[in-house]
Amino acid sequence: MRIHPRHARRRGFTAIEALVAATILAILTAAVSAALAAGRSQSKLARDTLSASFLAQTMMDEIMRLPFNDPQGTTTMGPDPGEVRATFDNVDDYSSYTDGPGNVKDSNGLLHPITDIAGNAYPDTYQGFVRTITMTAVSTTPTGWNRTLTGLLVTISVSKDGVELVRLQRIAWE
Numbered sequence: 001m002r003i004h005p006r007h008a009r010r011r012g013f014t015a016i017e018a019l020v021a022a023t024i025l026a027i028l029t030a031a032v033s034a035a036l037a038a039g040r041s042q043s044k045l046a047r048d049t050l051s052a053s054f055l056a057q058t059m060m061d062e063i064m065r066l067p068f069n070d071p072q073g074t075t076t077m078g079p080d081p082g083e084v085r086a087t088f089d090n091v092d093d094y095s096s097y098t099d100g101p102g103n104v105k106d107s108n109g110l111l112h113p114i115t116d117i118a119g120n121a122y123p124d125t126y127q128g129f130v131r132t133i134t135m136t137a138v139s140t141t142p143t144g145w146n147r148t149l150t151g152l153l154v155t156i157s158v159s160k161d162g163v164e165l166v167r168l169q170r171i172a173w174e
């Protein structure tokens with residue numbers, strides 16, 4: 001086989017060629033790493049949003065199963081004397097309720113995870129979130145309907161690391 005003399009003289013890469021190759025490799029590596037990192041953070045965000053949706057929806061169901069008015073007749077917003085989440089008996093008892101993030105210890109050194117109504121902590125996938133409930137009075141007088149409807153706009157916000165992932169709103173009519 002004939003070898004062209006110019007090629008025959010070449011052995012390996014010149015310093016410039018090696019430098020160019022190394023630079024291209026570095027740029028490609030950085031681009032691939034960035035794409036991988038973006039993909040990872042995208043799927044983490046998707047997972048967290050799904051968990052946050054579950055936490056918002058289950059809490060909304062828990063609130064909406066209750067009657068609007070307190071059976072004892074109290075009308076102040078928020079829990080009535082002696083009431084805790086497991087014994088809340090009307091919608092507004094949940095006003096200003098908050099739970100999570102689960103890595104905060106109280107004065108007794110106990111963690112405060114997000115739990116179901118019975119106090120059982122949800123699995124790890126659902127921890128690390130902060131779930132807050134706010135309620136605002138609303139009223140409307142639909143045209144042609146001779147009465148005013150009053151209720152509470154229930155807003156459940158679920159956030160993680162200070163970023164709100166899900167905001168779920170429903171109106172509980174009186």
Ligand SMILES: [Ca+2]
Pocket residue numbers: 070071079080083088089090093
């Ligand atoms: Ca109550």
